[in-house]
Amino acid sequence: MSGRRAVLSAARLNHIHLKSSQSLINPFSTARATSPSARCLRQYATASQSHSRPVKRSRKIPILITTAILGGTIYYFSSSSKPTLLNTETFIPYTITSREAISPTSFVFTISPHTPDPSLPYLTPSTSSWRYPLWSVEFKQPQVQIARHYTPLPPQDSEDPADGSLRFYVRAIGGGEMSTYLSRLGVGHDVWLRGPHVGFDVPARLGAMDNVVFLAGGTGVVPAMQVAKAVLERSPDAQVNILWAVRKREELQRVSSPIPRPSWWQFWHANSSSKPVELHAQLQDPSPIAQQLKAMKTKYGQRLRVQVAIDEEQTQFREADLQTAISGGQNGRLPLSRSTTGPGCRLHDSAMLEMAPEFETPATAEECRCGHGAGKNLFMVSGPDGFIAHYAGPKRWLGGQQVQGPVAGVAAQLQRRYPKLADDWLVLKL
Template identity: 85%
Template sequence: MSSRRAVLSAARLNHFHLGTSQSLISAFSTTTRTTSPSTRCLRQYSTAPQSQSHSRPVKKSRKIPIFITTAILGGTIYYFSSPSKPTLLNSETFIPYTITSREAISPTSFIFTISPHIPNPSLPYLTPSTSSWRYPLWSVEFKQPQVQIARHYTPLPPQSSEDPTDGSLRFYVRAIGGGEMSTYLSRLGVGHDVWLRGPHVGFDVTARLGAMDKVVFLAGGTGVVPAMQVAKAVLEKNPDAQVNLLWAIRKREELQRVNSPVRRPSWWQFWVTNSSEPVELHSHLQDPSPIAKQLRDMKTTYGQRLRIQVAIDEEQTQFREADLQNAISGAQDRRLLANRSITGSGCRLHDSALLELTSEFETPAGSDDCKCGHGAGKNLFMVSGPDGFIAHYAGPKRWLGGQQVQGPMGGKAAQLQRRSPKLADDWLVLKL
């Protein structure tokens, strides 16, 4: 009897729960009919058939491909309408080159060769349709990407066995303590990339020479490279030209390979007969360093028209005022007398006063740039090397308007001019 009552009670309880649930559902349905439109929309969305419940997500997903299509279309239009990124050497952007060879000269100096990623025979520093360099003096900038600085380096003139139309360039670099760029370059080996911008045209040497044909070039260390550029340009253009190159170096290994101590061969005596005087480099120099080998080859090519003297710091030799006087006196030309009265004043190329405010990077001279008349010109005394070297021999360069300019003549050159005033009329002093 008690179990029957229990079953009956359970059935009544289930009936009560069912009734209660139906009442709640009915109440909820009644409530949704009187809610706000936004709530009604939510209900309709949630209670719509399955085929309709996906209508809003489908509409939403259509925005994604439209956005992607728009982005691709816009990028394509920008790519084809904007200028393409340069891939060849130019003066505005840095272009990658790869180091293809490296020759050690000393523990701190070396020569390395670089080649462009994309070769092109129409290079901006070559005369069109030839393998000759367009400019007598020019350089490029190297970028140090880690600290974002750039420095000018002058490429070596091509050797007789080289064809410059492949775009390869060679550089003589010496790592200087505290020098960000030279230290960076000294750590790079074959296969590494470097970044170049240029060319940057230097002094128009041949235009300043005009009818004259004498150059005395005083170079310190790696400053011998622009001297080699100038010598090649001047001697090839004029068969009567003469270049006297005075090269000051720190150690003998910049000139000759120094091996372990052995008995000195007989040719060594040529270099040590008088340790207090600079010595002359002849075409028969033995065991030359890579840079001296190219100098020796140039001496063989040009003979007596190219004279090369060397002073070595560690052997207590240096170029004194008498050496400079002898170099200049040996290059006097009778034609100077005919041009002295008309050369100089007011001329961008030949006026020493105007030169003081001139940067070494200039636009190549045009036919109307010389105001001195036909046949005018001046012989050139040029100095290249570290800042202290230039200041000692020709006075320091100065900064003006964000660029380095020549500044007034000073140093040994100014002393020479005071002793021989005619040098101011006959010669121009150029600092590189």
């Protein structure tokens, strides 16, 4: 018994010693360590754990560096893959190569692409001729992130459109973010373009008809020049009459001294015989726009007529002027109807046109439901919103885009006076 007890006592002592050793080695075990050495070990372990945390955070630094390098690499390759040629989705840089002032608020400038485009989207494939009779591009104002449509001037006979250069006629207006921005840019500055955006399909709507009357306010003469070039080159029987309204004579020709403004008495009692002037080949010191119009008149002869009304000289286009233009100068008599269009055609139905936007894809032959040889003459209006509203009625907003809206203004008065006009002529607002 004494030997067994001795053995048991020794075993018990060994077990107690083992537990004490475990508590000293692992101070976070469930057994309480109340000895000074146990407390010291616990404090040391806690201090070691707190010092190890910054070491864990410092491991994030290489991860951040790696992420930054990876992001920069992705951005570099994605940026280098951006389109460099003119397209309808992305703005492309062009450089201003020339700039010519017309008046204190208007100018003509030429731009060229950074990257030559072997297949310009607005040219007919394998040619140097424009594909569309009416089209525009968007300019971006980078400071305020807005975009506005501008119509390029048609190429002159001495120019090769295949080089990608485009010319624009711009007038800076008060409160106009884009026009003011462009007016501040000189030669060498970059501008950003997106397009082309195709406008009304003029040939499809004209069909077998051959008369276009284009009433243009200010820079609205540019789409008139586009349409005139396309229509007159399309048919030898076509006739185009451009009525161009400007604010100052400088838009038409350079003047050596300011023209005196009329007094209030002259304003209210202006000579009723004052009429718009005819742009003729003898016009002295023409502005760049008038010079190009003169060249077009020389090329197309009597098939192109250009009249100019100057606001500061108290001349404007009245109902009688529009009637004369529509009648073709035949003593005010309207031409006989040759239209064979019927209802339900998106190209020729005036009621359907009220809901049509200005930009559209070129029509196919199957889209016209009026039969072979159908078409209508075109009365087109382009310029500031107030100008369009006065002569043809305002455009309207529908579904986030502008549509034609009903015909109103001076054009509606003519339609009421001559009901045949609604059958033979379409009114298009740009």
